[in-house]
Amino acid sequence: MHVHLVETHILHSDRPFKLESGDTLPCLDIAYETYGNLSPKGDNAILIEHALSGDAHAAFYHAGDKKPGWWDPMIGPGKAFDTNKYFVICTNVLGGCKGTTGPASLNPATGIPYGLAFPPISIRDMVDVQRTLLTQLGIDKLQTIAGGSMGGMQTLQFFCDYSRMAASFICIASALKHSAQQIAFHEVGRRAIMADPRWNEGRYYNDIPPEAGLSVARMIGHITYLSEKLMQEKFGRARKTRHAPNIFRPSFEIEHYLDYQGIAFVRRFDANSYLYITNAIDNFDLITSVSGTGRTRGEGRARGEIEEMRSKKGLVITFTSDWLYPPSQGREIVKFFSALNVRTSYTEIASEHGHDSFLTNTSTQSELIKGFLDSL
Amino acid sequence: MNTIIAQNNAIITEWITPGSRVLDLGCGDGTLLSNLIKHKQVHGIGVEIAEEKIIACLKKGISVYQADIDQGLSNFDDLNFDYVILNATLQVIHKPYKVIEEMLRVGRFAIISISNFGYISNRLRVLCTGRVSDHIRLTGGWHDTPVIRFVSLEEFSSSLETMGIAVMDARFFLPLGRITKHPLFKDLLVKEALFKLRRN
Numbered sequence: 001m002h003v004h005l006v007e008t009h010i011l012h013s014d015r016p017f018k019l020e021s022g023d024t025l026p027c028l029d030i031a032y033e034t035y036g037n038l039s040p041k042g043d044n045a046i047l048i049e050h051a052l053s054g055d056a057h058a059a060f061y062h063a064g065d066k067k068p069g070w071w072d073p074m075i076g077p078g079k080a081f082d083t084n085k086y087f088v089i090c091t092n093v094l095g096g097c098k099g100t101t102g103p104a105s106l107n108p109a110t111g112i113p114y115g116l117a118f119p120p121i122s123i124r125d126m127v128d129v130q131r132t133l134l135t136q137l138g139i140d141k142l143q144t145i146a147g148g149s150m151g152g153m154q155t156l157q158f159f160c161d162y163s164r165m166a167a168s169f170i171c172i173a174s175a176l177k178h179s180a181q182q183i184a185f186h187e188v189g190r191r192a193i194m195a196d197p198r199w200n201e202g203r204y205y206n207d208i209p210p211e212a213g214l215s216v217a218r219m220i221g222h223i224t225y226l227s228e229k230l231m232q233e234k235f236g237r238a239r240k241t242r243h244a245p246n247i248f249r250p251s252f253e254i255e256h257y258l259d260y261q262g263i264a265f266v267r268r269f270d271a272n273s274y275l276y277i278t279n280a281i282d283n284f285d286l287i288t289s290v291s292g293t294g295r296t297r298g299e300g301r302a303r304g305e306i307e308e309m310r311s312k313k314g315l316v317i318t319f320t321s322d323w324l325y326p327p328s329q330g331r332e333i334v335k336f337f338s339a340l341n342v343r344t345s346y347t348e349i350a351s352e353h354g355h356d357s358f359l360t361n362t363s364t365q366s367e368l369i370k371g372f373l374d375s376l
Numbered sequence: 377m378n379t380i381i382a383q384n385n386a387i388i389t390e391w392i393t394p395g396s397r398v399l400d401l402g403c404g405d406g407t408l409l410s411n412l413i414k415h416k417q418v419h420g421i422g423v424e425i426a427e428e429k430i431i432a433c434l435k436k437g438i439s440v441y442q443a444d445i446d447q448g449l450s451n452f453d454d455l456n457f458d459y460v461i462l463n464a465t466l467q468v469i470h471k472p473y474k475v476i477e478e479m480l481r482v483g484r485f486a487i488i489s490i491s492n493f494g495y496i497s498n499r500l501r502v503l504c505t506g507r508v509s510d511h512i513r514l515t516g517g518w519h520d521t522p523v524i525r526f527v528s529l530e531e532f533s534s535s536l537e538t539m540g541i542a543v544m545d546a547r548f549f550l551p552l553g554r555i556t557k558h559p560l561f562k563d564l565l566v567k568e569a570l571f572k573l574r575r576n
Contacts, residue, residue, distance in 0.1 A: 343419075343421075343439040345440050345441065346442055347427075347430055348442050350427075367431050368434060371433075375436065375437030
């Protein structure tokens with residue numbers, strides 16, 4: 001079989017970038033990948049938004065890699081986001097650590113990594129960065145914007161802020177805003193990082209990073225991404241170790257699994273990015289952001305944009321076993337957009353994979369998304 | 377059965393005012409809604425529970441909401457629609473009174489089709505064979521058919537009265553494909569009926 005190769009590109013911008021907080025980043029790197037070809041009219045682009053721990057590598061293979069991008073079953077020739085038809089773009093989010101400017105990037109003012117000197121960021125800042133990239137690529141029309149979890153939040157924010165650009169949105173396993181429980185899980189993760197002495201107020205870039213703290217944060221995350229049923233079926237009370245059970249060493253399969261996930265994560269993720277991005281997610285509140293007084297700055301914030309949404313189309317997908325972003329939050333999204341006269345469809349996929357379903361249950365999602373995109 | 381659905385769809389299309397907001401409960405593959413969008417320029421949403429039918433609706437470009445109608449229409453605001461349709465669906469509803477109440481909460485008018493269990497050939501069939509045949513159930517055996525509501529025209533009419541619901545218009549399907557507004561011996565001779573309803 002032919003393997004599709006792809007590389008992550010970096011767009012560097014020396015123009016100061018103003019954030020929602022009022023702070024300014026003096027310059028910006030934006031990491032992105034593209035799949036398929038832009039049509040001569042430039043009207044076949046789709047923007048894919050990644051979740052908390054994702055990156056710009058959504059599909060295809062990097063040279064020499066054994067694993068493809070994080071949403072490869074969904075993006076490619078003949079797949080849901082068919083690269084024979086569409087030009088698919090994915091960027092690493094602002095504040096991330098996979099090529100786009102974030103707390104681990106060098107602060108031009110000091111010559112050392114930003115660390116906690118990095119300004120607070122919002123979901124709106126993330127989509128503004130994507131807008132900057134699209135402008136550079138000469139794209140001013142999107143067939144759709146799609147993403148799951150935090151990617152769903154960016155999807156909705158982009159659709160509202162730049163509704164003139166997008167014909168539709170596909171929001172998967174996401175919410176208009178975080179509930180107390182969702183914030184609580186994030187806060188435990190952040191506390192685990194900050195309680196690790198190696199975190200050192202965010203100054204660890206010349207030293208060993210706060211691996212223990214970050215891996216605990218990831219372990220908590222993984223518990224919330226799986227359903228109770230799946231976890232029981234997959235691990236139950238099975239033990240892995242050949243040694244006698246020891247309370248100071250993991251022995252249950254589930255302990256090893258979480259341990260492995262934690263360790264794998266610290267190799268690829270920056271602890272400060274985790275703090276900044278989870279903070280952006282917790283502060284996200286779409287209704288306030290599109291109707292509040294803060295909607296005065298810049299393009300796309302004028303009241304008139306709401307009118308632009310009328311008769312456009314939305315697809316909201318949830319999963320029955322997702323208790324982190326439950327179907328009730330998906331129904332809230334539908335209610336909000338229906339009231340704005342967006343023709344919003346809602347589906348609740350029967351799946352036992354919990355929140356992770358948006359990454360693992362790709363067959364039903366593909367059918368729904370294909371049908372939705374065909375009718376645009 | 378299919379010809380009755382086609383006739384129902386034609387009458388419903390005739391009843392609905394152009395440009396209305398329409399909610400179709402149990403919309404199936406979206407055939408009725410696409411008719412209404414095409415001929416009456418309605419703003420329509422379907423409610424459907426089956427995944428493959430949801431996909432069929434999306435392919436037609438129809439907005440669809442996956443839900444179990446029996447769970448209520450709580451995600452829809454009061455009087456959000458002009459018409460709420462329950463076409464060839466009442467027979468599978470567990471809580472018909474609740475669903476009908478909900479229809480007239482979210483919509484100004486309800487359109488409901490029923491199959492008359494008191495129709496003479498149903499009576500004779502039960503009398504002669506002693507069985508509720510597959511023909512009456514439409515699909516499946518007694519233990520697994522989704523068709524759980526057998527209502528006669530007379531019972532349905534008195535239910536509407538009890539609920540304080542007025543019939544604005546009705547069409548009755550007689551044998552040999554005849555349709556009338558004013559049938560004789562309707563409890564015996566009507567196979568199917570279609571009602572346009574509103575609150576008293």
